[in-house]
Amino acid sequence: MLDDRKLAVLRAIVQDFVSTEEPVGSKTLVDRHNLGVSPATIRNDMAVLEEEGYIAQPHTSAGRVPTDKGYRLFVDRLGGVKPLSPAERKAIQQFLDCAVNLDDVVDRTVRLLAQLTRQVAVVQYPSLSSASVRHLELLSTGPGRVMLVLITDTGRVEQRVVEVPVVTSEELLPDLRARLNAVMDGKRLAAADAAVVELAQQMPAPANPVDSTVIDAVLTSLRGMIDDSSDQRVVVAGAANLTRGGHDFSDSLGLVLEALEEQVVLMRLLNEAGSPDVSVRIGHENSLESLAGTSIVASGYGHREVVARLGVIGPTRMDYPGTMGAVRAVARYVGHMLSDEK
Amino acid sequence: MLDDRKLAVLRAIVQDFVSTEEPVGSKTLVDRHNLGVSPATIRNDMAVLEEEGYIAQPHTSAGRVPTDKGYRLFVDRLGGVKPLSPAERKAIQQFLDCAVNLDDVVDRTVRLLAQLTRQVAVVQYPSLSSASVRHLELLSTGPGRVMLVLITDTGRVEQRVVEVPVVTSEELLPDLRARLNAVMDGKRLAAADAAVVELAQQMPAPANPVDSTVIDAVLTSLRGMIDDSSDQRVVVAGAANLTRGGHDFSDSLGLVLEALEEQVVLMRLLNEAGSPDVSVRIGHENSLESLAGTSIVASGYGHREVVARLGVIGPTRMDYPGTMGAVRAVARYVGHMLSDEK
DNA sequence: ATTGGCACTCTCGCCTGGCGAGTGACAGTT
DNA sequence: AACTGTCACTCGCCAGGCGAGAGTGCCAAT
Numbered sequence: 146m147l148d149d150r151k152l153a154v155l156r157a158i159v160q161d162f163v164s165t166e167e168p169v170g171s172k173t174l175v176d177r178h179n180l181g182v183s184p185a186t187i188r189n190d191m192a193v194l195e196e197e198g199y200i201a202q203p204h205t206s207a208g209r210v211p212t213d214k215g216y217r218l219f220v221d222r223l224g225g226v227k228p229l230s231p232a233e234r235k236a237i238q239q240f241l242d243c244a245v246n247l248d249d250v251v252d253r254t255v256r257l258l259a260q261l262t263r264q265v266a267v268v269q270y271p272s273l274s275s276a277s278v279r280h281l282e283l284l285s286t287g288p289g290r291v292m293l294v295l296i297t298d299t300g301r302v303e304q305r306v307v308e309v310p311v312v313t314s315e316e317l318l319p320d321l322r323a324r325l326n327a328v329m330d331g332k333r334l335a336a337a338d339a340a341v342v343e344l345a346q347q348m349p350a351p352a353n354p355v356d357s358t359v360i361d362a363v364l365t366s367l368r369g370m371i372d373d374s375s376d377q378r379v380v381v382a383g384a385a386n387l388t389r390g391g392h393d394f395s396d397s398l399g400l401v402l403e404a405l406e407e408q409v410v411l412m413r414l415l416n417e418a419g420s421p422d423v424s425v426r427i428g429h430e431n432s433l434e435s436l437a438g439t440s441i442v443a444s445g446y447g448h449r450e451v452v453a454r455l456g457v458i459g460p461t462r463m464d465y466p467g468t469m470g471a472v473r474a475v476a477r478y479v480g481h482m483l484s485d486e487k
Numbered sequence: 488m489l490d491d492r493k494l495a496v497l498r499a500i501v502q503d504f505v506s507t508e509e510p511v512g513s514k515t516l517v518d519r520h521n522l523g524v525s526p527a528t529i530r531n532d533m534a535v536l537e538e539e540g541y542i543a544q545p546h547t548s549a550g551r552v553p554t555d556k557g558y559r560l561f562v563d564r565l566g567g568v569k570p571l572s573p574a575e576r577k578a579i580q581q582f583l584d585c586a587v588n589l590d591d592v593v594d595r596t597v598r599l600l601a602q603l604t605r606q607v608a609v610v611q612y613p614s615l616s617s618a619s620v621r622h623l624e625l626l627s628t629g630p631g632r633v634m635l636v637l638i639t640d641t642g643r644v645e646q647r648v649v650e651v652p653v654v655t656s657e658e659l660l661p662d663l664r665a666r667l668n669a670v671m672d673g674k675r676l677a678a679a680d681a682a683v684v685e686l687a688q689q690m691p692a693p694a695n696p697v698d699s700t701v702i703d704a705v706l707t708s709l710r711g712m713i714d715d716s717s718d719q720r721v722v723v724a725g726a727a728n729l730t731r732g733g734h735d736f737s738d739s740l741g742l743v744l745e746a747l748e749e750q751v752v753l754m755r756l757l758n759e760a761g762s763p764d765v766s767v768r769i770g771h772e773n774s775l776e777s778l779a780g781t782s783i784v785a786s787g788y789g790h791r792e793v794v795a796r797l798g799v800i801g802p803t804r805m806d807y808p809g810t811m812g813a814v815r816a817v818a819r820y821v822g823h824m825l826s827d828e829k
Numbered sequence: 830a831t832t833g834g835c836a837c838t839c840t841c842g843c844c845t846g847g848c849g850a851g852t853g854a855c856a857g858t859t
Numbered sequence: 860a861a862c863t864g865t866c867a868c869t870c871g872c873c874a875g876g877c878g879a880g881a882g883t884g885c886c887a888a889t
Contacts, residue, residue, distance in 0.1 A: 182863085305587065544882090
């Protein structure tokens with residue numbers, strides 16, 4: 146149905162349209178790429194491609210433009226992934242190596258990705274639920290107040306303050322802390338929650354009845370914290386890049402900006418393609434109406450297993466090979482990062 | 488020089504222009520506001536106002552538009568501050584009361600402010616340097632690794648991991664922690680830094696020579712953390728609001744978005760007007776070239792003293808009284824919030 | 830000081846016609 | 860059977876011209 150030349154034509158159309166941002170006609174096509182045939186032949190091929198729905202013309206007697214379906218074919222079979230230059234790789238490494246914090250890692254990653262791809266970058270924090278507990282700390286931060294600090298092996302720190310009824314006895318908190326760490330340490334968060342429940346039942350009845358309510362308060366808050374912090378965070382950078390380039394979707398720009406501020410929406414978009422490797426969703430393929438004109442290139446990242454996802458959002462007319470290369474490279478480096486830095 | 492009527496005319500021009508977004512002429516002016524005079528009189532007044540630089544016309548024979556100077560006069564002497572409706576106040580309170588975290592407070596505040604003013608909201612985290620130390624925790628998170636967790640009375644938590652040469656002796660960390668807390672507790676961060684230095688000198692020479700390097704590593708990292716974390720963070724929300732309204736500065740939109748992603752820039756903008764109360768910077772009054780078309784309404788917030796600032800950024804053509812009212816109200820509520828919640 | 834009238838100057842929207850890019854169809858060539 | 864050259868045709872885009880409308884500045888009158 147589609148012979149090699151037709152595929153070559155489609156590839157050429159995509160490449161030209163991406164770089165010039167203008168509908169591309171048969172003449173300019175043969176001029177720029179040296180396909181060994183005449184414009185007329187190309188026109189016939191283009192007619193077929195249009196019939197099959199891979200390209201379309203914005204209006205009669207304008208050049209052709211790839212459709213979502215056309216981009217999809219391009220990404221799957223024609224474009225490939227363009228690896229980064231050694232210089233770029235080095236720059237990535239140097240930039241990320243300076244990070245001291247988990248926050249810092251994420252922050253640098255998202256900026257880097259935005260700059261590298263010149264598009265909007267989105268990075269999800271390493272999920273807590275797939276992380277395991279490294280330490281739990283209980284601090285008395287004032288009369289009647291206890292602060293819980295939970296530290297995971299991905300370097301994330303979560304804190305919460307609990308109001309407890311009264312001043313507790315001296316040894317209560319250290320004791321509770323020791324017990325909790327004993328059962329939670331090294332466990333996955335989901336498992337840790339179960340461990341807390343179990344511990345609550347096995348706890349010896351405390352000497353002081355007030356202590357019992359304190360323990361109760363702390364444990365419920367802790368469970369709340371575990372539960373609550375599985376809703377993950379994402380950070381965004383490079384929104385200004387949306388204004389670059391032919392303001393082809395200038396009216397939908399507001400809608401896109403709105404979507405970028407909705408954590409849950411971004412989360413869903415990132416996770417829609419579950420593949421741990423780099424994946425692409427083009428135009429209408431993603432579920433959000435307001436993002437019909439945009440594509441999302443995403444990838445999981447992590448050390449041994451995928452702990453979260455990152456990606457970029459840009460117009461469907463984007464440089465897929467380059468973007469995919471950048472996303473893949475950054476995802477890998479961040480993965481390494483997480484293994485040794487924290 | 489400017490009699491009462493001329494001021495009234497200026498006020499009317501500002502109000503009309505803000506609501507209609509179109510240059511306002513003498514006729515429509517007398518129609519909408521019932522100044523008891525004829526258009527011709529208004530024209531004379533407008534000529535004077537223009538001569539003085541309070542208004543300008545985009546082109547001959549179009550209506551008049553307020554200049555930055557005109558807005559300034561309006562804000563200082565004519566507009567006043569429009570208090571929020573009781574319903575709005577209640578909504579603010581309810582929305583903010585749900586916050587559990589410092590992060591949560593800031594997050595909710597910035598969203599609230601964006602929604603209330605329908606503009607871009609900016610909230611600065613309570614500064615660490617004006618905060619005081621509530622607790623310092625040292626945790627061993629693995630062989631050769633120590634995590635520092637610093638908690639301030641504003642509820643902020645800062646952490647950092649230190650690589651130490653070898654496994655430390657059992658009592659070293661608890662001992663060090665006790666000493667550090669003893670000298671730092673309750674101190675302002677700036678003072679705490681000095682206290683750490685002093686402590687370093689007074690420390691008895693440890694039994695084990697390796698311990699000495701550990702102590703060194705921890706203390707330098709701690710000082711780095713104190714120093715480092717005085718660079719504050721800001722969060723932004725409502726960027727989508729920039730696209731609302733007549734795309735009068737559509738070309739500069741990209742520049743504004745870029746500015747919004749630069750933490751340092753935002754910080755400077757917020758702090759430019761040092762007044763603890765609500766302050767306004769109009770158009771070219773703020774130092775950034777790319778924000779020439781925008782105004783910034785900001786205010787300090789905090790419980791007893793100003794711990795940080797918040798504000799909104801919008802087009803110079805904005806509803807100043809309403810915006811100022813919203814900013815003031817939110818700043819106050821967040822102040823209350825900080826006093827008791829954390 | 831205020832007013833009504835009048836001439837003037839702009840911008841904006843609309844229509845127009847010419848231009849050029851690009852196509853589809855068809856007949857000719859290899 | 861596939862490719863090529865050609866030609867008529869269709870549109871969108873870009874001045875240029877025209878009229879309407881809005882608003883001003885000035886001046887004489889009250």
